[in-house]
Amino acid sequence: MHDVSLQVGRGEVVGLLGPNGAGKTTVIKMLLGLVRPDGGEALLLGRPAAEPAARAGVGYLPELFRYQPWLTPAEVLALHVRLAGAAVSDAERRECLATVGLAGRGDDRVGGFSKGMQQRLGLAVALVARPEFVVLDEPTSALDPLGRADVRDIVLDLRSRGVAVLLNSHLIGEVERVCDRVVVLDRGRVAAAGTLAELLGQRELRLHLTGLTAEAEARLARTGGVHREGDWLTVAVPADDETVAPALVRDLVGLGVSVHAVEPVRISLEDRLLGILREGAADRAAQP
Template sequence: MSTVDSGAGVQAAADLVAGLPPAPAAWCTGLRKQYRRHLAVEDVSLQVGRGEIVGLLGPNGAGKTTVIKMLLGLVRPDAGEAMLLGQRSADPAARARVGYLPELFRYQPWLTAAEVLALHARLSGAGVPAAEQRDCLALVGLAGRGDDRVGGFSKGMQQRLGLAVALVGRPEFVVLDEPTSALDPLGRADARDIVLELRSRGVAVLLNSHLIGEVERVCDRVVVLDRGRVAASGTLAELLGQREVRLHLTDLSPAAQQRLAALGRVDREGEWSTVALSADDDGTAVPDLVRDLVSLGALVHAVEPVRISLEERLLGILRDGAASRAAGPS
């Protein structure tokens, strides 16, 4: 083969690779980890796409933190494989572009907040200038506290500093393990805004939190772990099922009843009608329905959304799992 042909082949291969979508921010399959007689994780597979927020839920001891540590290459799995940003998670080069806030952490109390951040910026190798580090402190609500020693920080302030450390290296993937555990309601709202801002910049986030309401507000998808296994996973719409709306209606003409039935399944109980909404509803179905019903002469006395909460769904998943284990093999 001539040099020209070889060069053309290399360029064609490069063009093909350039046209492929980027690898997921995190991917794992078949992860397993056992500590002596305790099986902590068994056959866990999950994926976090670029610019996606994935929530990791489950009771204490479900294996969430173990899965996170195996994903990050901090714990070696007994079986399975994990990738970060298209590279094996055990490769330090992959972890260089990952921000991590562990559940339990401690910084040197004699250092100032600015010194802690400068240390981690240097460790990341990202070459973050001092001004950008100050901006990172301001982002988490620690503006003006950079020269204060960490030993004098409250737990909430240390949690904010930990979040700044996770973000200072310009990560493409951020793992937050209980990031709001020590924060007050204002701090939780700030953390939620930061997570949403990361998504808008294309940064992927894996969020492990016991605050189910926070997960429901920000996450695109949820993975539920129970006793080291994936008990359920999917988008919120998939996990929570089809949404419904209840309407208190009177003076329903045949035409109004037909319009009601056209939206979806209708369950009638006296003057109340419960209508199933399409999973791809963009928020206009209910206002359009009410407008049409009124134009057809119906009296609309009340409209109530009906949807199971993520907390209710999580409890149902865990109770079903406990019942299955109690029943034993059939």
């Protein structure tokens, strides 16, 4: 890792993105004291991450885990509550299982669970001790679309309750739906970081126009870069200014242009991520 710096505030969801081997899981392990960094400092809830007391308020779902097949979910939760030193009633544990979609399965053997059900149990373990900071490493792996939607709802509920969430996921669409900020790692370095609006930088408008005049074309050009295919034009507009599109349409109509359709097009996080990684690869290739 090289000068990696990130922060997760209370009531905030921060996503970690990057290719395999970028260092995402390593960052999480250093944060949780599972790997010791050569330098730098990690703080958990205002305390040095090396202190066990700091980790007491953290819930963690690792990417790879396995529970003893002869245990039941109720026994797994009871074990982890005891390890955490938390006071969590049986009713709260049952409620936690219900939250992750395992209601009524608390007395079944884990050995008979599908991979998706085990993933749900792992999420329950991360949440059962009422953590202030939750670290989720690939929480939706092995889950079907309904399961991914459940995880998304859980993450949003955690944020609404002021819990800090660090989310590592290869499913960019999930990150885009729930994260307030994103940190892109590439080869152990922070390649980009910011809110989605800051990372995406711009969006586009597709307009079906006829009757374009030179004056109207100049007005389009002042808005942003223009790409034309027949009567359809794509114009780049700032992502954080909602007044640009209505003002542009109003001016075009005032200039006598017939506006048949206006379609907002947002640059996807996946496209932006690929661009960041390709830029990094190009920079490395250009170095002597």
